[in-house]
Amino acid sequence: MPTLAKKVDLSTEVISNELIAENHYLLRCSCPEIAASTLPGQFIHVLISQGSGLLLRRPFTVYTVEDDQITMLYQLIGEGTNVLSGLKCGDSIRVLGPLGNTFDLSVTPNPAIIVGGGAGIASLMLLATALRDADVHTLALVGSMNQARLLSVKDLQAIGVDTHIATDDGSVGHHGFVTELLNHTLETRDLQNPAIYACGPDGMLRAVTKIGLDSGIPTQLAMENRMGCALGVCLGCVCKVQLPEGGFEYQRVCTEGPVFNAKDIVW
């Protein structure tokens, strides 16, 4: 595993904050320290509004890194993201990061299969970029409720990733679940040394885990949970992880994760 960088907590200004799909925004800010050290899968913890009734920070994966800037792609989901979506260029924002672990790329896959459901694809964009940089053949399977909410397809295609779409309503791409696309890919292609990297709703991750385990393909999941501190202290973001010696323990998504080996997660 690569060494994780020192965490920083800094105040910066919003550069842009745009609606990029129905109910989804892309926020850009300048964070040189975080931009320089963030690894695929890692996230930031954002203080949205000091002085309002909102107390806790909100965790967001780092979507892209461009020079000194980072972006985060987020879905409007509650009060916090609602306040966040109202931020304008020049507004200040506090960003703590980079946090969490990264994907295990010690064995080079061929191909790497990225499976993103909804805003979950945001956690896989830096990974796709790293795989492209390492000349790893990469497929991306992107699932969405509908065409209006479809995320990241152009960004993935722009870096040369072979991208396939599934929508719940069939408005674009495969009509059905992204996990059906995954099954189809595994059945119809001659894959030498595949590995799966997934992020999305729990139901999707469970289905991806089953497919990975049944077909013997190494599968890593980027988990998401409500978070308190994101520093490993409050123990509020844990997930149930199977232990090699039997039994289970609760591990912190913010510290031991967010990336876990799918075979270890107890659903």
Added chain:
Amino acid sequence: MTSSWQQKPMRYTWSEDEAMSDTHPSLEVTVADIQMKNPVMTASGTFGYGSEYVDFIDLNQIGAIVVKGITSVPWVGNAMPRIFETPSGMLNAIGLQNVGVDGFIDKKLPYLRNFDVPVIVNICGEQVEEYLEVTEKLDAADGVAAIELNISCPNLHCGGMSFGVDPKLTDELVKGVRKKTSLPLLVKLSPNITDITVIARAAEDAGADGLSVINTALGMAIDINTRRPQLANITGGLSGPAIKPIAVRMVWQVYNAVSIPIIGMGGIMTGDDAIEFFIAGASAVAVGTANFVNPRASLDVVEGIKEYLEQHRLHSIAELVGSLEIP
């Protein structure tokens, strides 16, 4: 009401430095025989075992570190979800997931010995015997400055808070632990009781050296769409600014009921918040949930206290403790 604080014994020892200094206020305090560079501790369960914060602050600058609650054996903790944000606060029902006393002594305490900061160990259990076992082990360990007895965790089905709402059980437990250690003994009180002074007096009479006031307030939140509780444990402990007025009130009540020093806590985010607790009767404070929001919160509170003392031309915290003016 007469200003009873004036008749009270000092719960505070002046250091030579602070008695001599005319220009700069001294933040040094000795509370329940725990010597601290400043009166700001970290509240148990909000600062892990210290190492989690070293990217952000120098642990040597904190008054004291109170580590996550420790039990006789490792505890796995409650099911998810464990936390939920509420207006100006958060509910938690972690269930005291911790490494156990042996794990703490072997794996966490050696790291903390690298720092010049008092380490206070919060302990909890379901039975009196568990508290005694943990106390004996900590008493024998190197690097423990004090023990904080958690008789107020709202997320345990037995033990925890059940000790803290019954003066007889408080008496039995505090006396038992008192016999097992000569370390300073703090007792952390629950706000989930009609009259906190009853438990405060019981703890004092049983030999506590200081009181931590307060633990979280029992609360609950519901998802109205699914009609399910927001926490797997159904209820949880409310912390953060939402409970600060309750905490200030209880510190003031306890201050008027006992003679041992009080460590005030509950929603402290700033130096001004801490000052309120000193005026109510706390000799030191602990910063809790604020650590989740701002990893430098404890030191920001120290800085805020210092600024207040300077602005008000005060020499020490002692001049503030219990100084509530009732018109």
